[in-house]
Structures are given as structure tokens and as C-alpha cells.
Amino acid sequence: MSAYYDLFEKPDVRQTGEQQPLYARFMPKGTIGRKEFIDRVHLFTGLSRSLLEGAMAAFMDELRDCLADGWTVELGELGYFTPSLNCHREVMEKKELRAASIGLRGLNFRLGKGFYKELKKKMELERSPQSASTPTSPVAPSLTLEQRFQLVDDYLRQYPCINRAQYARLAGRSYKQAVNDLNLFIESGLLMRHGAGRNVVYVRGKDGE
Numbered sequence: 001m002s003a004y005y006d007l008f009e010k011p012d013v014r015q016t017g018e019q020q021p022l023y024a025r026f027m028p029k030g031t032i033g034r035k036e037f038i039d040r041v042h043l044f045t046g047l048s049r050s051l052l053e054g055a056m057a058a059f060m061d062e063l064r065d066c067l068a069d070g071w072t073v074e075l076g077e078l079g080y081f082t083p084s085l086n087c088h089r090e091v092m093e094k095k096e097l098r099a100a101s102i103g104l105r106g107l108n109f110r111l112g113k114g115f116y117k118e119l120k121k122k123m124e125l126e127r128s129p130q131s132a133s134t135p136t137s138p139v140a141p142s143l144t145l146e147q148r149f150q151l152v153d154d155y156l157r158q159y160p161c162i163n164r165a166q167y168a169r170l171a172g173r174s175y176k177q178a179v180n181d182l183n184l185f186i187e188s189g190l191l192m193r194h195g196a197g198r199n200v201v202y203v204r205g206k207d208g209e
Contacts, residue, residue, distance in 0.1 A: 002124040002126045003029075003123050003124070003125055003126075004027040004028075004125070004126060004127070004129075005024045005026055005027055005125050006024070006027050006127065006128045007022045007023070007024055007025075008022065008023060008025055009021075009022055010023055011155075011162070011166045011170075027128045034056075038053060063081065067081060067082075074112075075112075076112070077113075077115040077118075078111075079110050080109070080112070081108070082110075083104060083108075084105045084106045084107060084108045085102055085103065086103065086105040086206075087101060087206075090206065143172070145181065148171045149185055149190060151170050151171055152167060152170070152185065152191070152202075153190075153204070155170060156203065156204050160203065161201035161202060161203050162201065163200065163201050164178050164179060164182060164202075165178075167181070182202055185202075186205070189206060190204070190205050192204070
């Protein structure tokens with residue numbers, strides 16, 4: 001049993017034209033859905049599927065209620081869940097913002113050390129059999145707009161900015177499609193644009209932080 005990785009060349013952020021070092025990216029084999037996951041737990045533990053279905057539903061309900069009530073939830077060695085918030089409009093003073101202008105953005109998850117150590121010890125990595133012979137920029141065809149933004153967001157957590165050409169290669173988009181996507185991200189407050197002409201770069205916006 002092993003997990004796949006592939007190697008890609010880091011983007012040339014400073015546009016030096018020089019060959020860049022490689023980085024490794026996890027290559028998923030697919031997605032295990034709820035039903036298959038429950039089947040796996042059933043086979044491993046012998047617990048009935050109906051019991052596991054009920055436990056999972058109750059687990060999700062209680063997790064949701066605890067988070068909605070303002071708690072951080074620890075799930076043993078798995079880690080911690082905490083709500084993440086954002087402001088619907090920009091203000092400079094606290095008194096200008098009321099609770100109605102603040103909403104849920106998502107959840108922050110912090111992996112537990114014990115779970116990380118066990119996962120690291122158990123995971124065996126090998127090069128993806130579908131990998132090309134030479135490292136390339138990752139291409140992600142047929143992704144939704146949300147998935148394409150997730151690629152940008154992951155990229156900007158590692159690098160300070162991204163340009164149009166880098167985004168086009170990253171998301172598998174044409175130059176025109178890349179410009180349209182980036183403009184949508186800007187309009188949504190997820191990205192901000194800096195510079196002009198060929199020197200335009202994009203950084204995370206306030207709503208994307």
C-alpha cells in the first residue's frame with residue numbers, strides 16, 4: 001500500500017528565466033465517499049453499517065452544534081476544528097461594524113501531533129505511474145471555479161504573488177480564460193491586483209485571507 005506523488009518545477013516568481021528547483025505534490029488516487037468509508041470501517045470493526053451511519057450523523061450534528069455555539073472542538077489525536085470568520089465590508093473602526101456584517105467563512109483544522117506522527121510512519125510514497133518523464137507545471141483540466149481558486153489559494157500560501165501566465169499553467173487555462181478567472185477573483189474580494197502591463201501580479205485579498 002502506497003501513496004503517489006509527482007514532481008513539479010517551482011514557479012519562477014522573480015522571472016529570472018532560470019531553471020527552478022522541484023517540489024513534490026500529493027497525487028490522489030481518487031475520492032473515498034461516505035458509503036465506501038463506512039463499508040471500510042464496518043469490515044475493520046465488525047460494527048453494523050446502520051450503527052455506523054447513525055453514529056456518523058450524530059457525530060456531524062453534535063460537531064455542528066458545538067461549533068455554532070462558539071467552541072473549538074478537539075477530536076482526539078485527529079486534531080482541532082475552529083470556525084473561521086470574515087467581514088462582509090471593509091471598515092477602519094470597530095464601532096463601524098456590527099454582528100450582522102460578520103459571517104462564517106469556513107473551518108480551520110489543526111492536525112493533532114499524534115495523528116500526524118502515525119500517518120507519517122504509515123505512509124509509503126512512490127512516484128505516480130502516470131507521471132511524465134520530466135517535471136512539469138501541474139495542469140488541472142475541467143476544474144470548477146471554486147477548485148481553480150483553491151489552486152491559487154494553495155499557491156499563495158507558499159509564494160507572495162502569482163502572475164497571469166503562472167495561473168494559466170497552474171489551472172490549465174488559456175490566457176484569456178486565466179484573465180477572466182482572475183478578474184472574477186478580484187471582484188469577489190479573493191485576490192488583489194498590483195502593478196501594470198507585464199508586471200501585473202496578484203496577491204490574496206481580504207476575503208481570501
